[in-house]
Amino acid sequence: MHKTSDTTSIVVDGVHKTFRLHHTHSFKETVVAAFKRKKLTTEFRALDGVGFEVHQGESVALLGFNGSGKSTTLKMISGVLRPDSGRVLTRGRVAGLIEVGAGFHPDLSGRENIYLNAAILGMTKKETEARFDDIVAFSEIERFIDTEVKHYSSGMFLRLAFSVAIHTEVDILLIDEILSVGDEPFQRKCIARIRELHAAGKTLVVVSHDLDMVSRLCERGILLQDGKVRFDGPSGDAVALMRSGH
Amino acid sequence: MPAHASTAPLTPPGRTHGVLDVFQHRYLLALLVRKEVQIRYRGSLLGWLWSYVKPLVQFVVFFVAIGVFLGMNGRVEFFPVYLLAGTTIVTFFNEAFTNGTRSFLDNAALIKKIYLPREMFPIASMLVAAVNTLPQIVVIVAIALVIGWSPSMLSIGAILLALLIVALLATGLGLLFGSINVTFRDAQSFVEIITMCAVWASPVMYQWQMVAGAVPEWLFTLYRLNPLTVAVELFHIGIWAPLGPADVEPLPSLWTFAGIALGVAVVILLLGQLVFRRLEGRFAQDL
Numbered sequence: 001m002h003k004t005s006d007t008t009s010i011v012v013d014g015v016h017k018t019f020r021l022h023h024t025h026s027f028k029e030t031v032v033a034a035f036k037r038k039k040l041t042t043e044f045r046a047l048d049g050v051g052f053e054v055h056q057g058e059s060v061a062l063l064g065f066n067g068s069g070k071s072t073t074l075k076m077i078s079g080v081l082r083p084d085s086g087r088v089l090t091r092g093r094v095a096g097l098i099e100v101g102a103g104f105h106p107d108l109s110g111r112e113n114i115y116l117n118a119a120i121l122g123m124t125k126k127e128t129e130a131r132f133d134d135i136v137a138f139s140e141i142e143r144f145i146d147t148e149v150k151h152y153s154s155g156m157f158l159r160l161a162f163s164v165a166i167h168t169e170v171d172i173l174l175i176d177e178i179l180s181v182g183d184e185p186f187q188r189k190c191i192a193r194i195r196e197l198h199a200a201g202k203t204l205v206v207v208s209h210d211l212d213m214v215s216r217l218c219e220r221g222i223l224l225q226d227g228k229v230r231f232d233g234p235s236g237d238a239v240a241l242m243r244s245g246h
Numbered sequence: 247m248p249a250h251a252s253t254a255p256l257t258p259p260g261r262t263h264g265v266l267d268v269f270q271h272r273y274l275l276a277l278l279v280r281k282e283v284q285i286r287y288r289g290s291l292l293g294w295l296w297s298y299v300k301p302l303v304q305f306v307v308f309f310v311a312i313g314v315f316l317g318m319n320g321r322v323e324f325f326p327v328y329l330l331a332g333t334t335i336v337t338f339f340n341e342a343f344t345n346g347t348r349s350f351l352d353n354a355a356l357i358k359k360i361y362l363p364r365e366m367f368p369i370a371s372m373l374v375a376a377v378n379t380l381p382q383i384v385v386i387v388a389i390a391l392v393i394g395w396s397p398s399m400l401s402i403g404a405i406l407l408a409l410l411i412v413a414l415l416a417t418g419l420g421l422l423f424g425s426i427n428v429t430f431r432d433a434q435s436f437v438e439i440i441t442m443c444a445v446w447a448s449p450v451m452y453q454w455q456m457v458a459g460a461v462p463e464w465l466f467t468l469y470r471l472n473p474l475t476v477a478v479e480l481f482h483i484g485i486w487a488p489l490g491p492a493d494v495e496p497l498p499s500l501w502t503f504a505g506i507a508l509g510v511a512v513v514i515l516l517l518g519q520l521v522f523r524r525l526e527g528r529f530a531q532d533l
């Protein structure tokens with residue numbers, strides 16, 4: 001058992017996750033493949049005993065190459081996926097900036113989408129109302145707020161979606177590869193906002209392939225390789241180790 | 247707000263207390279339902295008026311085609327009202343059940359990215375179907391009032407009980423088949439067949455006496471154990487019977503079977519919850 005202090009924000013303890021890849025997609029194919037003694041499924045071990053703890057107010061970068069298990073780990077923390085074995089625990093409200101705009105509906109106006117998406121991310125009506133003006137101001141689309149989202153340019157859409165997500169009331173913020181949205185001034189604004197949240201004591205877990213940005217944003221880096229933790233320490237060292245190529 | 251963070255306990259993310267949890271997220275549920283309702287008639291001039299036009303036209307078609315041409319007006323008094331009453335409740339069931347079964351697939355983008363109590367989706371489908379049913383009930387009640395409907399407490403109670411039975415039943419079945427549908431899309435096709443039969447397995451187009459006269463006693467009991475049969479009969483009691491048609495006779499032991507139907511609906515809801523809980527862990531990877 002792990003000893004957890006009362007400032008522990010996230011516990012990931014011996015987590016295993018295996019995905020089963022099906023090679024047949026119909027009953028007929030399955031029967032035929034069984035007759036031919038072909039393999040019906042392949043197992044893919046995404047996480048193989050990952051364990052770490054994050055304290056309140058820490059900012060952690062999950063690093064690793066494609067398929068190393070970063071996003072799977074993030075989905076475990078958000079509750080979207082469940083571990084096969086091991087355990088994941090979180091304290092307080094978790095919100096993921098995992099794929100911005102998943103809850104947006106093109107036929108609703110920007111205003112309606114803000115309320116809907118904020119509720120999907122776990123906010124109450126009161127909280128949304130209190131932040132509504134900030135959300136709109138941050139997204140810089142005041143003029144179009146009552147226009148249906150389908151008429152937005154892709155940049156406007158992403159700005160609004162990101163703006164909602166980054167204004168949610170949370171204790172733990174999960175960020176997956178979304179800092180590539182928008183033009184450069186907007187990106188800088190997003191990073192400034194994330195730093196603000198960090199300064200306010202929120203716990204951050206970030207996944208990104210932009211190593212420079214990530215090492216500036218996070219003080220701690222966890223390097224995953226083949227579903228295992230390879231390195232856990234200062235983010236600069238983690239990035240250096242990853243760059244060194246082994 | 248960081249203060250409440252340190253006091254909250256460490257808990258596994260993504261666990262719910264089942265269907266009841268959805269009611270703690272009433273606000274989100276209300277928004278999801280409102281979204282569906284709002285976009286239904288987006289970009290149409292008449293908007294929700296269509297929801298009233300459709301059952302009115304249906305009434306006229308029933309009256310002319312089945313009532314006059316097939317001669318049912320002569321055999322059952324106020325036959326178009328009888329037919330429309332039954333159709334309304336069965337349509338509610340079919341819509342809630344079909345959309346509930348597809349609800350996890352339809353919301354795959356959300357389910358794969360963000361955690362929220364996923365029981366929300368079939369329940370939202372049921373509520374959307376209920377909202378869509380309301381105009382139909384308004385139309386049929388308006389027609390009945392014109393013909394001379396004088397409702398009693400009993401008839402109103404019968405209508406509400408029928409709606410409750412169907413709401414619980416459709417939500418339970420939606421959870422059950424929706425969960426299976428995530429992995430095996432066969433569920434969707436199977437549900438299509440069930441809903442196709444639903445209208446014929448209950449006394450919508452005909453009267454229960456025709457069944458009682460044609461099948462052995464045990465089969466008629468089985469027929470009455472179908473919660474939809476009871477719901478349709480309750481609608482008849484509520485809307486059609488108060489018009490005072492000749493030789494109206496409620497389904498034998500209607501109220502006993504209504505109690506059983508309510509029980510069956512609750513059991514199916516619990517079963518749906520159980521199956522959902524077993525399969526939910528695989529949703530994000532199977533969708």
